[in-house]
Amino acid sequence: MSSRILLVEDEPGLVLTVTDLLTAEGFEVQSATDGPSGLARALAEKFDLIVLDVMLPGKNGFEVCRELRQQGRDVAVLMLTAKTQVVDRVVGLKLGADDYLTKPFHPAELVARVEALLRRVKHDNLAPVRGFSFGNVEVDFEKGDVKKNGTPLNLAGKELQLLQYLIERRGKVVSREELLENVWEYQSAVSSRTIDVHVAWLRQKLEDNPQNPRHIFTVRGVGYRFSV
Ligand code: CA
Secondary structure: OOOEEEEEOOOHHHHHHHHHHHHHOOOEEEEEOOHHHHHHHHHHOOOOEEEEEOOOOOOOHHHHHHHHHHOOOOOEEEEEEEOOOHHHHHHHHHOOOOEEEEEOOOHHHHHHHHHHHHHHHHHHHOOOOOEEEEOOEEEEOOOOEEEEOOEEEOOOHHHHHHHHHHHHOOOOEEEHHHHHHHOOOOOOOOOHHHHHHHHHHHHHHHOOOOOOOOOEEEEOOOEEEEOO
């Protein structure tokens, strides 16, 4: 499902270009052109992120942001501030904005900020798994200890991170692309082959029968799924 973004901006030209830009990136974009209607939509509907201009008719971006937080909405907010207003950034962050971008901005910069913020939000929404057990395996992610049948195993850092990532999303299909982005953070020389090799190592160490895994499943053409 694509992320929903609310753009609150009163310059028609900017509304058009930003909407086009984010839609082309696969986001669902709605817009409001003044403070009060922006706030009303943000309160009434579910959005993953709000791109909020500071200078708006009716109610400025600071007020909108403050009222959103006062109403208990923790939606991610990216503020658009004018270059001359040095103080905007500080005030915006104080009032609960998650990030800011100074106008005029490069389109690629906006897309990068939006994606980074959405990633952060999605991460934060997951309860981090500190310890986990499945089959005859026990994992303590904080200490980095893994035991199978009570016997300590040696897992490399990436193997542990990969295992934790899959376990935190257990029951769900995780694509190789997602793993490349979030576990390997797009390191150069890392390919989907690297992921497959790490998965094979994990199976070798953790599964009773690595050829016929009971926990780390391959989802053909997509990626992997962990199951208890
Ligand atoms: Ca404006």
